Amino acid sequence: MFDIKWIRANAEAFDAAVARRKGVSVRSSDLLAIDDRRRDIIVRLNQAQEKRNAASKLIGQAKAQKDEAKAEALMSEVTALKDSIQQGEAEERAIELELHNALAVIPNLLFDDVPDGADESGNVEYFGRNGTPETVAKVRAPRPSFSFAPKEHYEIGEALGGMDFEVAAKLSGSRFVVLKGQVARLERALGQFMLDLHTNAHGYTEVQPPLLVKDDALFGTNQLPKFEDDLFFAGHAGGRLALIPTAEVPLTNLVRESMLSEEELPLRFTALTPCFRSEAGSAGRDTRGMLRQHQFNKVELVSITSPEASVDEHERMLGCAETVLQKLGLHYRVMNLCSGDVGFGAKRTYDLEVWLPGQDTYREISSVSVCGDFQARRMDARYRPAGEKQAPRFVHTLNGSGTAVGRCLIAVMENYQQEDGSVLVPDVLQPYMGGLKSIGGR
RNA sequence: GGAGAGGUGGCAGAGCGGUUGAAUGCACCGCACUCGAAAUGCGGCAUAGGGGCAACUCUAUCGGGGGUUCGAAUCCCUCCCUCUCCGCCA
Numbered sequence: 001m002f003d004i005k006w007i008r009a010n011a012e013a014f015d016a017a018v019a020r021r022k023g024v025s026v027r028s029s030d031l032l033a034i035d036d037r038r039r040d041i042i043v044r045l046n047q048a049q050e051k052r053n054a055a056s057k058l059i060g061q062a063k064a065q066k067d068e069a070k071a072e073a074l075m076s077e078v079t080a081l082k083d084s085i086q087q088g089e090a091e092e093r094a095i096e097l098e099l100h101n102a103l104a105v106i107p108n109l110l111f112d113d114v115p116d117g118a119d120e121s122g123n124v125e126y127f128g129r130n131g132t133p134e135t136v137a138k139v140r141a142p143r144p145s146f147s148f149a150p151k152e153h154y155e156i157g158e159a160l161g162g163m164d165f166e167v168a169a170k171l172s173g174s175r176f177v178v179l180k181g182q183v184a185r186l187e188r189a190l191g192q193f194m195l196d197l198h199t200n201a202h203g204y205t206e207v208q209p210p211l212l213v214k215d216d217a218l219f220g221t222n223q224l225p226k227f228e229d230d231l232f233f234a235g236h237a238g239g240r241l242a243l244i245p246t247a248e249v250p251l252t253n254l255v256r257e258s259m260l261s262e263e264e265l266p267l268r269f270t271a272l273t274p275c276f277r278s279e280a281g282s283a284g285r286d287t288r289g290m291l292r293q294h295q296f297n298k299v300e301l302v303s304i305t306s307p308e309a310s311v312d313e314h315e316r317m318l319g320c321a322e323t324v325l326q327k328l329g330l331h332y333r334v335m336n337l338c339s340g341d342v343g344f345g346a347k348r349t350y351d352l353e354v355w356l357p358g359q360d361t362y363r364e365i366s367s368v369s370v371c372g373d374f375q376a377r378r379m380d381a382r383y384r385p386a387g388e389k390q391a392p393r394f395v396h397t398l399n400g401s402g403t404a405v406g407r408c409l410i411a412v413m414e415n416y417q418q419e420d421g422s423v424l425v426p427d428v429l430q431p432y433m434g435g436l437k438s439i440g441g442r
Numbered sequence: 443g444g445a446g447a448g449g450u451g452g453c454a455g456a457g458c459g460g461u462u463g464a465a466u467g468c469a470c471c472g473c474a475c476u477c478g479a480a481a482u483g484c485g486g487c488a489u490a491g492g493g494g495c496a497a498c499u500c501u502a503u504c505g506g507g508g509g510u511u512c513g514a515a516u517c518c519c520u521c522c523c524u525c526u527c528c529g530c531c532a
Contacts, residue, residue, distance in 0.1 A: 039492065039493095042501080043500095045501080046493085046502090047500085047501095049500085049501060049502085050500060050501070052512075052513080053501085053513080055512065055513090056460075056461090056512055056513040057460080057461045057513085058461090058512095059460075059512055060460035060461065060512095061460085061461070063460070064460075064461095071512085074512070076512085078512045078513085079512065081512085082511090082512080259452080261452095384452095
């Protein structure tokens, strides 16, 4: 969420920044006009309140001195102010809400070096800060070659008896799957492997958050008010709770409405959770298989940092997510999202796209974003800088998948498939599979 | 689910209709004392929004929201949360 004071001081920069965003037509002048009216209301209200407070003090003194006549006179004088104060308070509430609502739907400011582009076709491959195609090739697995036509994951999974979309449809409708046997275990192994990696090697604290959250939390991480249609809600007496679309919501909101000390930063949280998405805008897309489900597991990474540390933390987090794919021996590329593809709350986003030989294409398996203080403002999450008395500052937040477990299962199955329909278990997962080296093989 | 108690500043904890943004203690930061430290003394120490070039000043905030009143931390309504007891339960 933008700070109206910042917009006032940087009107041209704001207009230029907003112009880079798709489908946003707001201008600084619109917002400043609301703010002007707001200030005007506040000034008049404050003056009335000041008068009332001064008179009330005098009444208190008069009463203390038993001067009832004087008190009566003052009281009748102030009574007239009551209406205008109450009206002013109502006006202030209304205008604050108007400004808040206007600001709440404006997407975050992009970093200057985010490439311009209308949609994902404008994304640019990213090789790291000082990287090149050659340097990344040294650490990433090459694209696998097959002596046979590689199958898609659902063909492999169904043939192994480990993926059942038909029975899932009976239970829950489309975009659900039932995993069974060693495929289910492989999915579990992937989640455990990722969680262990991030907690043991990357310094993240494991969290088991609630999977149902309030609207306030969703506002904090930008799902509300603009993206309500993407959510599932569980209704209950007296309200509703949303099923989390990503653990970014509970993990980031862990610091909401708090005053951290600088020494605590950075905070790094990770969680393996189911995620629930209505996929309202994706009707007809990716309907085969388990690429796009209403429910899937994901390991999420969230960092809370000082403003100075967030840009470096972004690169670090990207590295944490990449390590997952490197250890699994999966071929992938990193894309620096263009202006038309970066999400609402992010200043910059890197996507990890894993190679799916069955689909013969790269597919997103992780998205790593730096949000600056955008979410912190929405959550009121601040920290007090160390040293002499300093004003509190908003923290910076980052989030990334590390990685989407369901999609990673797809990637493992397609990349490790054998001609006989079996799937080799990647080395790093074998300890999680009781030493099993192959599914469906012998 | 039933009955009760409670939510006050970084923390602990008073106040329960009148100059209270809020006693007191702890923590923290200056200064004094000291060779230094401790102890002690003095002073400072919330957040947000306005106005002002500035010094400064005004307003709001005692869980959230609404109300009564000239005036609310104090009274009323409502919601949320915490604790205790009983019941139920994985």
